[in-house]
Amino acid sequence: MTTFRAGFTLWNMVKAARELTEQASVLERIDAVLRVMGGFGGTYGKGRPLVNALEDVAQDALLHEDFELAQRFQRFAAYAGGELFLDILEMYYDERARRRSEEHMRRMTAMGADRAVAALDVMCRDRPDATAADARDLFLGIALSVGHLGLGTGDGGIQLSSKEMKWLQKYGHMELLLRNLPRPASVEAASRMMSDALEEADAGMLAQLLELKARRVGLEALRTAVEDSASSESTLHACLKNQEWIFGGAYVAELARRQYTPDAILDIPLLRGDGSLHVVELKRANVEHLVIRPSGHLMLGAPVHHAVSQAQNYLRTLDENRPTILADYGVDTRRASATVVIGHPKYVGASITPQELAETLRTYNTHSTRIEVITYGTLLESAARMLALSSALQDTDSAEEPAA
Template identity: 70%
Template sequence: MTNFRSGFTLWRMINEARELTEQAGIRKRIDAVLDLMGGVGGDYGKGRPLVNSLENVAQESIRHGDSDIARRFQHFASYAGGDLYLEILEQNYDAEARQRSEESMRRMIAMAADRAVAALDVLCQENPDATAADARDLFRGIARSTDYLGLGKGEGGIQLPTREARRLQQFGHMEIVLRDLPRPASAEVARMMNDILADVDTGLLAQLLELRARQAGLAALGAAVDDPDSSESALHTCLRDQDWIFGGAYVAELARRQYTPDTILDIPLLRGDGSLHVVELKRANIKNLVIRLHGHLMLGAPVHHAVSQTQNYLRIMDENRQSILNAHGVDTRRASATVVIGHAQYVAGGITPQEVAETLRTYNTHTARIEVITYETLMDSANRMLALTSARQDSDSDEETTT
């Protein structure tokens, strides 16, 4: 059951967002949202119509090329639909709340940096010949022991269970550092820490974080595919907001999944030219994905059912192109589609992965708007993209080191 949300804070954010655009079409959509929400008090329009109205603003913004407003209202729609918490909206779109959060973050970072500097002070005092490797071991030990930290009774005191004392001994002086960190730290060590932080390439760090997030998302998808009991819903959850997996031809995953009363799309993707691409997801565990009949290989009934379903989606999109374009700013005429279904590991009858791939390749050469691929093909392609990205980052890092 969907847990719809709305309230004064969302209403205020939408009013503020209205002032950020001069596009009449976008403002008209925002006014429709505000009319639906009403004034101060009441339930502020909480429910599915509000979610749809917010998505309409996002689509209109995409149509006008305003990605900032589009992203903002996609987040609003996710909150109204129960997928995001209010704190996320406040951190992104409430200046005062963001300022409070940033101040708290700065205090935490300052305190952590101060403790780190003090820890290095102790290390340098007790071991004047300490190296960078010694410092890494020190902080690695602290990181590994954080599960066992607790707040002491004094100001800033830290206590450790006695049974973990042996665990700390392998990290040299860490027990002393944790129990009684000296303050203030020396200016020399503070400058050293500042120099280290100044050398961090924030752009490269952001790329690495994005790479790790993509690797984690792909690993989660792989685990779901390897589970023979995974449903279409479970696979859809793994692929949500992972439009990069489908390749660089798509600029975004659209927030709206329903464009006509009788069609709900699994993953609607937006091409660079503003046209729609539909991804239809089916289960990975399909035993008769490919069958052998009279000595020939052919696709099984589940594939043909999925393709027929997708053909109907595309036909409906063609027939309603103008109304969808006017209402949502998405061009659905001659939209294309990808059906993701099955995995070679589940195919019965002794049919090999190579035979599965060849059968699908033969089938796809006879279709124009719909391509059928397996989860194996999808993940292999995504893994190759990640490998290329990782290799490029390693190359860039090596070049920076040698310059």
């Protein structure tokens, strides 16, 4: 059951965000949010209509290529829909709350460093001949051991409180950027060196590095989910949320709204550069009868045809409702296209090679103009190639000498 949220803080954040745009249509949608929320006091419009109104702002901002504002309202919608805690919004958009979080991180870092010193003191006491390599092995062992900790789901499992869940979520949104610095002679020198390093840092390059890191983490999470034979469609969907780059450079962003007609909820709606819609339909990676060989020749099995038929119905509905969708949401759905992601070579029988699977899909796709069928294997491989290319370009740029 969805736990909807709203309140004075969100109302204030929406009002503040209104000052960040001059686009008339975006302002109209923000005003619609404020009308749903009402004035000071009351319930502030808590419920599904508020979530939808916030998502509409995010989508309109995307159409105007204001990605920062779109992300802000996507987070507002996630909070209103019960997916994010208020602490996360405050960390992003409340300066005082962010300073409190930064202070907490500093104290946690100091605590960790203090514990590290204590561990080294014990090792030096017990092993006076210990080397730097021994110290490295000690901390590596600690780091590897942490990976084996778990909460458990059966008897004796731990039920986390809401407060603990908030902290876990907050840590998930934190990024620590560590730089290699010479060893300082004093605490004061260390402080000065860190300040100088941050002042000299290329903000654009740091942003690119963080983006590449986030993409690597996202791709690895998807790979892990795909390799788990029990992963459901919802699990795979969660790994692909807001990861439109995985599908290629033709897509500007993932749209916030997933439902444009009463009878169709899209898995991943992507926006093309020309403002048109592309639909991604997700199925499980572990699919039986993905490819069959009934009479010597390979052909796609029933699960694929079922998924393609589902995508065809989506596209037909979007075509039929194009004027209304364009007027209400600013998205052009005429002749929209679709990608069906289903199956993986590792789950196909041993009698069918990955090459044969790829050739069967290629044969099928050449006869379809609006719907393409790919496997999670193909999706992962193409995304990994794009990521490797981006990393190579980043390395090349950082290695170039500055112009004289």
